[in-house]
Amino acid sequence: MRLLLVEDDLAIRGFLRRALGEAGYQVDTATDAKTGELKALEGSHDALIIDLGLPDMDGLDLIARCRAQGSSTPVLILSARRSVDERVRGLEQGGDDYLTKPFALAELLARIRNLLRRSSAPQNDSVRLQAADLQLDLVRHEARRGDQLLQLTPQEFSLLEYLCRNAGRVVTRTMILDHVWRMRIDTATNVVDVHIYRLRNKVDLNASEPLIHTIRGVGYVLKDA
Amino acid sequence: MRRVIRTTAAWRLSIWTTLAFALGTGLAFSIVYFLVAQGIQERSDAWLRGEAKVLAQVSADTPRDHLYHRVVSEVVELATREVPDERNAQGESLNAVFFLEEDPNNSDGPLWVGPTEEGAFLTAIQRAKPVAGIPQPIKVDGWPTTFQVVALYENGRTIYLGLSNRGAEHLLGNLIRRFLVVWAGTVLMGFLISYLSARRTLLRVERITETVARIGTEDLCERLPAQAKSDEISRLSETFNQMLDRIQSTVNQLRCVTDAVAHDLKSPVTSIRGTLESALCNEPTEMWRESIGEAIEGLDRLLHVLNTTLDVAEAQAGALHMDRSTVDLSDVVRKLVDLYHPAMAERRHEVSVDLESHAIVDADVHLLNRVVSNLLENELTHLPAGHRIAIRLRSYNGSTELVIEDNGPGFPPDVSNRAFERFVKGKHSPGHGLGLAFVGAVIHAHGGVVHISDRPAGGAVITVSLPASVLQPA
Numbered sequence: 001m002r003l004l005l006v007e008d009d010l011a012i013r014g015f016l017r018r019a020l021g022e023a024g025y026q027v028d029t030a031t032d033a034k035t036g037e038l039k040a041l042e043g044s045h046d047a048l049i050i051d052l053g054l055p056d057m058d059g060l061d062l063i064a065r066c067r068a069q070g071s072s073t074p075v076l077i078l079s080a081r082r083s084v085d086e087r088v089r090g091l092e093q094g095g096d097d098y099l100t101k102p103f104a105l106a107e108l109l110a111r112i113r114n115l116l117r118r119s120s121a122p123q124n125d126s127v128r129l130q131a132a133d134l135q136l137d138l139v140r141h142e143a144r145r146g147d148q149l150l151q152l153t154p155q156e157f158s159l160l161e162y163l164c165r166n167a168g169r170v171v172t173r174t175m176i177l178d179h180v181w182r183m184r185i186d187t188a189t190n191v192v193d194v195h196i197y198r199l200r201n202k203v204d205l206n207a208s209e210p211l212i213h214t215i216r217g218v219g220y221v222l223k224d225a
Numbered sequence: 226m227r228r229v230i231r232t233t234a235a236w237r238l239s240i241w242t243t244l245a246f247a248l249g250t251g252l253a254f255s256i257v258y259f260l261v262a263q264g265i266q267e268r269s270d271a272w273l274r275g276e277a278k279v280l281a282q283v284s285a286d287t288p289r290d291h292l293y294h295r296v297v298s299e300v301v302e303l304a305t306r307e308v309p310d311e312r313n314a315q316g317e318s319l320n321a322v323f324f325l326e327e328d329p330n331n332s333d334g335p336l337w338v339g340p341t342e343e344g345a346f347l348t349a350i351q352r353a354k355p356v357a358g359i360p361q362p363i364k365v366d367g368w369p370t371t372f373q374v375v376a377l378y379e380n381g382r383t384i385y386l387g388l389s390n391r392g393a394e395h396l397l398g399n400l401i402r403r404f405l406v407v408w409a410g411t412v413l414m415g416f417l418i419s420y421l422s423a424r425r426t427l428l429r430v431e432r433i434t435e436t437v438a439r440i441g442t443e444d445l446c447e448r449l450p451a452q453a454k455s456d457e458i459s460r461l462s463e464t465f466n467q468m469l470d471r472i473q474s475t476v477n478q479l480r481c482v483t484d485a486v487a488h489d490l491k492s493p494v495t496s497i498r499g500t501l502e503s504a505l506c507n508e509p510t511e512m513w514r515e516s517i518g519e520a521i522e523g524l525d526r527l528l529h530v531l532n533t534t535l536d537v538a539e540a541q542a543g544a545l546h547m548d549r550s551t552v553d554l555s556d557v558v559r560k561l562v563d564l565y566h567p568a569m570a571e572r573r574h575e576v577s578v579d580l581e582s583h584a585i586v587d588a589d590v591h592l593l594n595r596v597v598s599n600l601l602e603n604e605l606t607h608l609p610a611g612h613r614i615a616i617r618l619r620s621y622n623g624s625t626e627l628v629i630e631d632n633g634p635g636f637p638p639d640v641s642n643r644a645f646e647r648f649v650k651g652k653h654s655p656g657h658g659l660g661l662a663f664v665g666a667v668i669h670a671h672g673g674v675v676h677i678s679d680r681p682a683g684g685a686v687i688t689v690s691l692p693a694s695v696l697q698p699a
């Protein structure tokens with residue numbers, strides 16, 4: 001998978017190139033909109049990551065120009081502007097997703113994955129999810145660990161489902177709030193942690209190997225030890 | 226906006242104007258009345274004096290024979306006819322004249338010409354003992370009005386001539402009655418005219434107030450319409466428009482500054498955070514993972530403060546972008562209470578929830594989510610473990626009220642007056658004092674109010690009121 005990163009900030013470009021490289025992507029970079037446009041129109045990238053605050057042109061105009069010239073490569077917008085109308089405009093101009101700086105790397109990776117999946121194939125909506133010896137039946141809303149049925153509330157089930165869909169990958173608290181509770185709120189307390197703690201008590205209590213792990217400072221991951 | 230008329234400025238203004246008008250006209254009439262009364266008095270006094278002199282002359286010139294009585298009586302009768310004949314509604318003459326001559330040499334006794342027998346008049350005259358030549362009022366028993374009486378002493382005889390004041394009093398009484406009727410009418414008319422014209426003028430002020438209030442809560446780009454007349458009120462709206470221009474440019478500047486700060490701070494923080502995060506994934510030793518995690522959490526707290534500060538600044542300046550739609554506040558609260566309930570249970574709080582459904586408000590749902598979550602975070606951070614929290618939602622009288630009440634220690638006294646300012650917090654409380662400032666600013670931007678108080682029985686109450694939506698949810 002090949003990504004094009006259009007970002008003028010040296011530090012951000014540096015760490016993103018490294019981190020995305022470690023995540024298994026090939027990364028091309030451009031420092032301004034002109035070169036970004038040229039590279040994007042080559043059509044050899046699977047997704048574009050475009051910063052809005054570019055020195056020579058607004059990122060939104062760059063996206064509009066790419067779209068006008070027939071490029072349909074999915075675009076993830078990065079922006080330090082926080083306002084909601086900026087987000088709306090970004091998505092109207094042809095952006096596919098929008099991430100506000102500062103962001104968690106885990107969230108950026110999740111969004112890129114999402115973007116690539118969306119563009120490559122229709123999403124595989126299976127009725128069953130499996131991770132290690134955990135099985136989720138999405139139709140009957142049943143979760144089993146090994147052969148034991150877990151007694152989960154609907155909320156706990158959605159949380160486990162979200163962790164399971166992202167098995168092996170770190171999800172942040174913001175991502176959990178956004179996807180499970182459908183809310184963009186900023187919390188400084190342990191609300192999410194308590195939900196995870198309760199879920200973990202049901203999922204991992206009688207099992208030999210814990211499945212839900214805390215990554216301090218980042219979030220949670222569901223995986224084999 | 227309906228108001229009680231008695232509290233309006235137009236009402237007060239016209240009351241005062243009318244009062245001044247009534248006093249002024251009343252005073253003017255009093256002067257006229259006084260002058261008229263004086264004129265009448267002078268006229269009747271002059272007649273009395275002149276006539277008394279004539280009668281004294283007649284009495285002196287007429288020989289004292291058996292015709293004397295008749296001659297003097299006829300002269301008096303003639304003189305009486307000179308008095309303008311005033312009659313009341315029943316046709317009785319209002320003027321009564323009497324003449325009395327006391328002559329010690331006359332054996333027939335005093336000479337009397339008058340409307341009735343002389344008895345009562347004699348007693349009244351003897352009681353008053355009028356000074357010679359100066360008319361003075363004398364009260365006669367059995368007569369409703371006084372008599373103006375003049376006395377003349379001549380050659381041992383005394384002549385008294387009296388004229389009833391009844392005609393003058395009747396005239397002045399009529400004058401007062403007519404004035405009162407006209408006066409009441411004029412004052413009432415004056416009141417109506419001044420009230421209507423004050424109201425017309427003040428309605429223009431009222432319209433300006435309404436528009437400015439709307440601009441304050443909704444759209445800073447709106448301006449007051451230009452006024453057709455060029456007067457004080459049109460200058461008022463011009464001044465308002467100039468002020469709005471200034472506010473708008475300040476808000477725009479603030480937007481630029483916050484965007485610049487946001488950009489300049491966020492880019493380095495993003496790269497630091499990202500570097501730490503990718504280091505975390507590659508770092509195998511537990512000790513380093515712990516330290517890096519701690520560093521990231523520290524950065525996140527910093528970012529939280531930064532973001533909320535910018536939000537509060539924007540919201541307080543009215544620069545918050547709002548995407549309003551009809552929202553059922555009970556759904557918002559229910560979802561967030563579900564989210565926060567386990568964390569509250571963890572702190573052994575007992576939470577009771579009583580939500581009226583269909584509490585529809587016109588609001589930005591994302592901002593409302595953040596407002597309610599801030600309120601619940603506030604309880605979670607500040608309430609010591611093991612207390613009761615009651616969350617109620619009610620809508621009445623066109624407003625929707627969310628009350629969050631606890632039985633904890635309440636607000637510290639140094640905070641309760643300023644809880645909605647930025648960075649105000651209790652000395653010993655955790656947090657950075659931005660949560661309630663954000664709540665206050667956002668609710669204000671939605672045209673609502675937030676009120677905090679202490680329960681009498683101890684504990685804090687936060688009340689958020691939002692105007693209920695006039696629209697029904699789609």
